[in-house]
Amino acid sequence: MIPPAFEYVRAASVDEALAHLAKYGDDARLLAGGHSLLPLMRLRLAAPRVLVDIGRIRELAYVRAEGGELAIGALTTHHAVEQAAAVATAARALADAASVLGDPQVRNRGTIGGELAHADPAADYGAVVLALGGTVTAAGRGGRRTVAIDDWVRGPFTTALQPGEILLEYRAPAAAAREGSVYRKFARRASDYGMVGVAVRLGLGADGRCTSARIALSCVSDQPVRAQAAEAALAGRAPEGDAVREAAAVVLQGVRVADDPFCPADYRTHLAQVETARAIAEAAARARAA
Amino acid sequence: MAAVIGQPLKRREDPRLITGSATYTDDVRLPGMLQAAFVRSPHAPARIRSVDASAARALPGVVGIFTHEDLADFWKAPLPCAWGAYPLLKNPAHWPLAKGVARHVGDPVAIVVADSRAAVHDAIQQVRVDYEPLPAVVDLDAAVAPGSPRVHEDLADNISFTFDHKTDGVDAAFARADHVVRRRLRQQRLVPNAIEPRAVVADYRRADGQLTVWAATQIPHLLKIFSSGLLGLPEQRVRVIAPEVGGGFGSKLQVYPEDIATMAAAIHLGRPVRWTMDRREEFTSTHHGREGVMDVEAAFTRGGEMTAMRVNWLSDMGAYNMLNGPFVPILGFLVLPGPYRNRELEAHIKGVFTNKTPTDAYRGAGRPEATYLLERLMDLAAAELGLDPVDVRRRNLIRHDEIPFTTATGMTYDAGDYHATLDLALKAIDYAGLRREQASRRQAGGKLLGVGFSTYVEACGLAPSRATSSSAYGAHLYESALVRVQQSGAVTVITGSSPHGQGHETTLSQIVADRMGIPVDSVEVLHGDTQNTPIGLGTYGSRSLVVGGQAVVQACTRVQDKMRLIAAHKLECRPEDVAFGDGRLFVQGAPTRGVAFAEIAATANLGSHAGMPEGMEPGLEATAYFSPENFSFPAGTHVCVAEVDPETGRVRIRRYLAVDDVGVVVNPLIAEGQVHGGVVQAIAQALFEDLPYDADGQPLGASLMEYAVPTSMDVPDIESAFFVTPSPSNAIGAKGIGETGTIAGTPAVVNAVIDALAHLGVRDIDMPLTPPRVWRAIREAGTGGSSRPFAESGEGGRSA
Amino acid sequence: MKVRITVNGTLTEREIEPRTLLVHYLRDELGLTGTHVGCDTSNCGACTVLLDGDAVKSCTVLAAQADGGAVATVEGLAASGPLAALQEGFWEAHGLQCGFCTPGMLMAATQLLRRNPDPTDAEIRRGLEGNLCRCTGYANIVRAVRLAARKGA
Structure with a gap:
């Protein structure tokens, strides 16, 4: 269908965008790539009165490695994330996710900021940023503030972003030596949302034991989940054999697992365990090579 | 001149399609054209208490909003069912807009017309319908149980029709059986999803009452005939044009409520009206395919010979009988014996009304269901008897020297070598090597390997009149062609059939060029406009070449007979000695004595009368109709090699080989394309696609985001090989190719997956074989549980 | 606006x-x-x-x-005279049947070959995963793109 009518304003800068948001308040929605919002509007499931197009704020499209961190501007497309050399070395799991997210056309338009702000529980980046750690920076009328990634998602389609704020940047700690990350997505069909997505970031000591482990999953519940019990199972152990099995076994401990006719909860739980074990092995291999 | 038949010529329709210059229905632009959209029921069954369109009517650009009652004067008859004359069919009235009760989610309740797409989409949101939801009939077993709510309140039950057939020796064969295989097999609900959404443009000229309709249809002539009847218009005042049509797969072989309602609105308003479907409407308003349950039992000897089969088949009609909906399982019945020798068959088919979108033909139409049943039975028998599935098939396949062979359903297979296609396939895949690899993988752990076969025969070339008339089908399914040689020697072929991607323009040109000995490029093929094509029944059922091509041959022959007379007159020889070739007509055996094809063409059309035999009419054209004497019977062997990840249940097809005997292949490029596309749709049914409904009659996953039409990443390359036994049903020798892939392919894939898991005790998985289902089957087989409580087999004896 | x-x-x-x-x-x-x-x-x-x-x-x-x-x-795509290599590839390899998905396929394939002038079959399939075709089963589309790549699209 044709989307419902709306007023369209374009922001050339973050300040302009903030001014529009201040002016229109709850009536306004930000439009970046539009690949989450426009389909909802075409199905008439969303009807914002004003669209504030921030897609041309070029200052928000960047990937930079600086001071042991990887900084990605909110309007960086998935394709740019997938292609960026800095992402491949500093946060490989992000490139993994960017390469399996949607399809080539979607990756050309969709942005990391849009994906993080939309906070779809099935979105691939949701798990990746939780596993990588780091922060999200937002701007509002009162200035800028930074939110720890663990505090970012507050519920299904809900984030720490306040009304009137714009997401500016995601910043991840860059991979150090003997550190590796991976994102594995299991979908029924190419381009689909996953049935399970698992992101793992591992650091290994010289003895091959885990010095750090962060594990997170998307598509398994009503929001991305961090698997702290699984992380604990790996702590100080070599990521192989029983350690991996034990970590995988508790990966969804305490999680209310999504259940639908095409992916029942028991299967999803099992799949998360299988994929977690595989992701740990891949992350470990990458860490050893790093 | 090189042979034209059998050449992989590039398609003549492609230049316009690859440059974006083709015209599909939604591309038609008329001055003053309005846009229509439908208000559809969000409920399964619901009584329509009232419709309040006042708010919508007040919106800018809205021209009209009409319910069934508003257009009551237009409805002269309900929508058609071609099988209406069958005495055991109940055919409740199906109106273009719901009358009193909406019976499925998506049932159209009102048509809204406005001056733009945006305005009409705004307006349908504002039409307020007061519904009283009613209990939904969803499950097939429950629908036929006593006391079920009824889909049609004026009928006694939910049975659309019954069809029963039993040969004399069935009971005795079961009594003698060494082993009986019993199963309940399910066909899920499929959504055709041609990539071009359905569309119709209706333009009514009040001055003379002329209605011109552009429609994305496979059947322009039938749509014209039914439109005139349903709307009470003189037939000569209705013209239907099928412009470029973007795929159909049976879904555009229909007279849809939206077609007729759009026409009625255009007539009422006296302005052109266009309706183009949104994809989401495909999931609730385009007819669906397949859904049914088949309880089957088959008697086998210890050696694996099938000696009798019983089938109870509940076929889901959805909420209404559509044009061919009830006939779909009957087509399946015709090939229930398959390529196998068994002649004892008992079949009971019930069409069942449910509160779901109506079903009708979807690529294969009934024959995929029958083939799935048989090919699963062959593998199940092999597993239960401890035999190789190839050996079981060999034991049962009709031999070449037994053909012609008349089956338990009265089909006479007239040409084919079923063992030969199996041999070819086995040789190509190194069957023994695959079995060795399968065994070693089972030892090693990790991904498992399975090999699945499907040896099939289908009835195509719809349809011989004796078959349609004896089954009370409402039409004899002939096809037509007009061949006209123009004064320059260019040839125009006008076919009554109506393609939507099949490449008729190329294939039919090749046939004419071959027979007339002229370049393919000098032949043009026209189609799709009822005003200037002879009546034809359309493109479906793998019939366009078999039936439509033969009509072209006959028309061609008539023209050539006349050309021979003229040539004989010029060359002073006997007409029967005149041959065609290299753009000339010449004396057989004396090729230097000849005359240019173009000269005969000029003589007959414009030239001096002196060149013509005394008393001969000018002109060079002929029209022919062909009604086949028999079906054609494509057959062959499909093999699927699949890998299964037992941890996740993910299936990956490593290799897919189709060996098809579709008779003489006119254009191998086009033929292979048909196989590829059909097989991928078969894989889609086996592994991906399903539209289930919940207990309230709400479809689940009704969008392309959830309904898993496979992408390029999800399917393998398809290997296609042809084995040829010419069909005697037509002079071309063709058997039809459009449906082989979907008919043969689905069980090959399912058999491969189950074969991979056979050592774990897995025998059955319902389609589609998604990762969760495969995983569950493995888990339950491992723990001795069963996901299929009704799936039981046993030694000997007979069931109730 | x-x-x-x-x-x-x-x-x-x-x-x-x-x-x-x-x-x-x-x-x-x-x-x-x-x-x-x-x-x-x-x-x-x-x-x-x-x-x-x-x-x-x-x-x-x-x-x-x-x-x-x-x-x-x-x-x-071919505004100046003859067909673009991809159009020729689709024609030659029978990469289309009903033609409805074809314009989108051609444009997606155009991007694919610009980014990767010599793709493998798997890369072609990946490059076209956002374009559904219901007729061809994709095999000939892959062939068509391969042909075009060889011609230097």
Whole structure:
């Protein structure tokens, strides 16, 4: 269908965008790539009165490695994330996710900021940023503030972003030596949302034991989940054999697992365990090579 | 001149399609054209208490909003069912807009017309319908149980029709059986999803009452005939044009409520009206395919010979009988014996009304269901008897020297070598090597390997009149062609059939060029406009070449007979000695004595009368109709090699080989394309696609985001090989190719997956074989549980 | 609102409603009906065009978002005479049947070959995963793109 009518304003800068948001308040929605919002509007499931197009704020499209961190501007497309050399070395799991997210056309338009702000529980980046750690920076009328990634998602389609704020940047700690990350997505069909997505970031000591482990999953519940019990199972152990099995076994401990006719909860739980074990092995291999 | 038949010529329709210059229905632009959209029921069954369109009517650009009652004067008859004359069919009235009760989610309740797409989409949101939801009939077993709510309140039950057939020796064969295989097999609900959404443009000229309709249809002539009847218009005042049509797969072989309602609105308003479907409407308003349950039992000897089969088949009609909906399982019945020798068959088919979108033909139409049943039975028998599935098939396949062979359903297979296609396939895949690899993988752990076969025969070339008339089908399914040689020697072929991607323009040109000995490029093929094509029944059922091509041959022959007379007159020889070739007509055996094809063409059309035999009419054209004497019977062997990840249940097809005997292949490029596309749709049914409904009659996953039409990443390359036994049903020798892939392919894939898991005790998985289902089957087989409580087999004896 | 979009090298300018989708701008405002609409959820890819060189689904882009940009559609692929290598490839390899998905396939394949002039079959399949075809089973589309790559699209 044709989307419902709306007023369209374009922001050339973050300040302009903030001014529009201040002016229109709850009536306004930000439009970046539009690949989450426009389909909802075409199905008439969303009807914002004003669209504030921030897609041309070029200052928000960047990937930079600086001071042991990887900084990605909110309007960086998935394709740019997938292609960026800095992402491949500093946060490989992000490139993994960017390469399996949607399809080539979607990756050309969709942005990391849009994906993080939309906070779809099935979105691939949701798990990746939780596993990588780091922060999200937002701007509002009162200035800028930074939110720890663990505090970012507050519920299904809900984030720490306040009304009137714009997401500016995601910043991840860059991979150090003997550190590796991976994102594995299991979908029924190419381009689909996953049935399970698992992101793992591992650091290994010289003895091959885990010095750090962060594990997170998307598509398994009503929001991305961090698997702290699984992380604990790996702590100080070599990521192989029983350690991996034990970590995988508790990966969804305490999680209310999504259940639908095409992916029942028991299967999803099992799949998360299988994929977690595989992701740990891949992350470990990458860490050893790093 | 090189042979034209059998050449992989590039398609003549492609230049316009690859440059974006083709015209599909939604591309038609008329001055003053309005846009229509439908208000559809969000409920399964619901009584329509009232419709309040006042708010919508007040919106800018809205021209009209009409319910069934508003257009009551237009409805002269309900929508058609071609099988209406069958005495055991109940055919409740199906109106273009719901009358009193909406019976499925998506049932159209009102048509809204406005001056733009945006305005009409705004307006349908504002039409307020007061519904009283009613209990939904969803499950097939429950629908036929006593006391079920009824889909049609004026009928006694939910049975659309019954069809029963039993040969004399069935009971005795079961009594003698060494082993009986019993199963309940399910066909899920499929959504055709041609990539071009359905569309119709209706333009009514009040001055003379002329209605011109552009429609994305496979059947322009039938749509014209039914439109005139349903709307009470003189037939000569209705013209239907099928412009470029973007795929159909049976879904555009229909007279849809939206077609007729759009026409009625255009007539009422006296302005052109266009309706183009949104994809989401495909999931609730385009007819669906397949859904049914088949309880089957088959008697086998210890050696694996099938000696009798019983089938109870509940076929889901959805909420209404559509044009061919009830006939779909009957087509399946015709090939229930398959390529196998068994002649004892008992079949009971019930069409069942449910509160779901109506079903009708979807690529294969009934024959995929029958083939799935048989090919699963062959593998199940092999597993239960401890035999190789190839050996079981060999034991049962009709031999070449037994053909012609008349089956338990009265089909006479007239040409084919079923063992030969199996041999070819086995040789190509190194069957023994695959079995060795399968065994070693089972030892090693990790991904498992399975090999699945499907040896099939289908009835195509719809349809011989004796078959349609004896089954009370409402039409004899002939096809037509007009061949006209123009004064320059260019040839125009006008076919009554109506393609939507099949490449008729190329294939039919090749046939004419071959027979007339002229370049393919000098032949043009026209189609799709009822005003200037002879009546034809359309493109479906793998019939366009078999039936439509033969009509072209006959028309061609008539023209050539006349050309021979003229040539004989010029060359002073006997007409029967005149041959065609290299753009000339010449004396057989004396090729230097000849005359240019173009000269005969000029003589007959414009030239001096002196060149013509005394008393001969000018002109060079002929029209022919062909009604086949028999079906054609494509057959062959499909093999699927699949890998299964037992941890996740993910299936990956490593290799897919189709060996098809579709008779003489006119254009191998086009033929292979048909196989590829059909097989991928078969894989889609086996592994991906399903539209289930919940207990309230709400479809689940009704969008392309959830309904898993496979992408390029999800399917393998398809290997296609042809084995040829010419069909005697037509002079071309063709058997039809459009449906082989979907008919043969689905069980090959399912058999491969189950074969991979056979050592774990897995025998059955319902389609589609998604990762969760495969995983569950493995888990339950491992723990001795069963996901299929009704799936039981046993030694000997007979069931109730 | 007023938008200016260069389409196949020609500057176009129209007064439109903000909700106008790029695909309808092309089809209804400019009459370029080669770009098709196959779905409403950005799954099918029939509407694929290039926007500033990138393949996009024009049913999920507002014309307003393309304002000031350059759009390439199937009509512009061979604007100067003979067919583009991809068009020839699709013709030669029978990479189309009904043709409805073809313009979108061609545009997605154009991007694919620009980014990767010599793709493997797997890379071709990956490059076209956003475009559904219901007729061909994709095998001949893969062949078509391979042929075009060989010709140097």
